[in-house]
Amino acid sequence: MTPRIVEGDLLEQQADAIVNAWNRNVLPWWLLLPQGVSGAIKKRGGLAPFRELARVGPMPLGSAVVTSAGRLPYRGIIHVAGINLLWRSSERAIRDSVTNALARAREHGFGSVAFPVIGSGSGGFNEAQALAVMVSELEASDTDIRVTVVRYCGR
Template structure:
């Protein structure tokens, strides 16, 4: 949450289960805790999000211009090659369309997606190499704050 970027990516579910029935964890939990519930109420209005697609919302009270939510895990709570690759591609499409100068990605498919960090990092970096963009991209390994 402390990245010096214009926009952050939130690896979200497909919006099949209402956000208020879930207990957001990891990046989503940190967004809710520090940014409020506004972005989650906004993303809920989009309805079901196809796997690997992305939607943009406000950043709530976080110091970013927006949050890009990606459907990075399937209905079985697993990150797949398809979901990660398409999440990166679709998030970057929004970054380029909106002309954001910088973006921070979490390791999509880890955490609730039950995949390893190296697996996710490899897929993300490989996909980013195929995308033309002027934006600075930061990949963040999320670590929960110690209590």
């Protein structure tokens, strides 16, 4: 599977679900400063997805959890634990986040998913390298889910 790579706003993509590059869910969501994808989701989609996510508890690095999309026009949000407890990402965390997000998408019947570049924001991973890791993992996957990877262009 070859993903489509675009520049733009993740929350403007036509997809069944979007991926939120999240942390490990150790700190309460309300203590975190709203930034990046999560900040945009909170601002435009409301707090409901994060309240649902809080009930999950700590997430293993690279894992993925699906919540509702709040006020956003998606069937769900797939939250991936793409950064460790030191707020850093790694190639393994990115690969596992992609694999597990696709698994959750299949389980929920999502035909299309839009990803941000995992690990390149708060995770401090080089964006070009993170994108290359994601593309490699997506191309190796055996899925018919349509995937868009969105490079944020508002920096």
